[in-house]
Amino acid sequence: xxxxxxxxxxxxxxxxxxxxxxxxxxxxxxxxxxxxxxxxxxxxxxxxxxxxxxxxxxxxxxxxxxxxxxxxxxxxxxxxxxxxxxxxxxxxxxxxxxxxxxxxxxxxxxxxxxxxxxxxxxxxxxxxxxxxxxxxxxxxxxxxxxxxxxxxxxxxxxxxxxxxxxxxxxxxxx
Amino acid sequence: xxxxxxxxxxxxxxxxxxxxxxxxxxxxxxxxxxxxxxxxxxxxxxxxxxxxxxxxxxxxxxxxxxxxxxxxxxxxxxxxxxxxxxxxxxxxxxxxx
Numbered sequence: 658x659x660x661x662x663x664x665x666x667x668x669x670x671x672x673x674x675x676x677x678x679x680x681x682x683x684x685x686x687x688x689x690x691x692x693x694x695x696x697x698x699x700x701x702x703x704x705x706x707x708x709x710x711x712x713x714x715x716x717x718x719x720x721x722x723x724x725x726x727x728x729x730x731x732x733x734x735x736x737x738x739x740x741x742x743x744x745x746x747x748x749x750x751x752x753x754x755x756x757x758x759x760x761x762x763x764x765x766x767x768x769x770x771x772x773x774x775x776x777x778x779x780x781x782x783x784x785x786x787x788x789x790x791x792x793x794x795x796x797x798x799x800x801x802x803x804x805x806x807x808x809x810x811x812x813x814x815x816x817x818x819x820x821x822x823x824x825x826x827x828x829x830x831x
Numbered sequence: 832x833x834x835x836x837x838x839x840x841x842x843x844x845x846x847x848x849x850x851x852x853x854x855x856x857x858x859x860x861x862x863x864x865x866x867x868x869x870x871x872x873x874x875x876x877x878x879x880x881x882x883x884x885x886x887x888x889x890x891x892x893x894x895x896x897x898x899x900x901x902x903x904x905x906x907x908x909x910x911x912x913x914x915x916x917x918x919x920x921x922x923x924x925x926x927x928x
Contacts, residue, residue, distance in 0.1 A: 670843060674842070677862055678854065683856065683858055697872070700836065700873060700876075703832070704836065705880060725858065725862065728858065732909065732912050743855060747852070759845045766834060766841060796884050797888060801891065818899075819898075819903050822902075823903050826906035827905075827909045827910060
C-alpha cells in the first residue's frame with residue numbers, strides 16, 4: 658500500500674517537474690511546480706518526516722510559490738508564450754550534461770541497499786521507535802536547538818539580510 | 832523505499848538541471864533551481880529515514896536558504912525587468928547602469 662502511494666507521488670513529482678520545464682506559460686509552469694512540491698510533501702509523509710511535510714506545504718508550496726506568482730503577475734508574464742529555449746550547440750550540451758548527471762547518479766544509487774555501509778545504519782525500525790517515543794516535532798527540535806543552534810541563529814540573520822536586500826533591490830529609484 | 836526515493840530525487844534533479852540549461856526565461860530558470868533544491872531535500876530525507884534525524888535538520892536549513900534566495904532573486908529580476916522590459920537572460924549583460 659505504501660509503495661503504491663509512493664509510486665503515485667513519485668509519478669506526480671516527476672510529471673510536475675517535466676511540466677515546469679516544458680510548459681510555455683510561466684503561470685502554468687508555476688502550477689506544475691506546486692503539484693510537484695505537494696507530491697514531494699506526500700513522499701516526506703511516507704518517509705515519516707511529518708514536520709518537514711507540513712513545512713514543505715506551508716512554506717514551499719504556499720509562501721515561496723505565491724511570491725513567484727506575485728512576481729509573474731506583477732511583470733505581466735502570464736501572456737508571454739514566446740519561445741525561450743536555447744538552440745544549436747547549447748541545446749546539445751544541455752542534453753549531454755543532464756544525460757551525464759543521470760548516468761552518474763544511476764551508477765551511484767544502484768546498490769545502495771546492498772552496500773556494507775547500509776548495514777551500519779540504525780535503520781528504519783530504530784527511527785520509528787524514536788518517532789513514536791518523542792513525536793514528530795520534538796524529534797527534529799532537539800538537534801536543531803542543541804547541536805545546530807549556532808547555524809539556526811545565523812539563519813535568522815540571513816533572513817533579515819534577505820528581507821532588507823529584497824526591499825532595497827526591488828524599490829523604485831527615489 | 833530508499834532506492835526508489837533516491838531514484839525519484841535523481842530524476843527530479845536531472846529535470847531541474849535540464850530546465851536551467853535549456854530555458855532562457857529567468858523566472859523559469861529560478862523555478863528549476865528550486866526543483867534541484869527539492870531533489871536534494873528529498874535525498875536527504877530519504878537517507879534520514881535510515882541514518883538519523885540530522886538529515887531533516889539540514890533540509891530545514893535548505894528550505895530557509897531557498898526562501899531567502901527566492902526573495903532576493905525575485906527582487907533582482909524585478910529590478911532588471913524595470914530596465915530591460917524582459918526577463919530573457921540573453922539580454923542581461925550589465926552589472927550596473
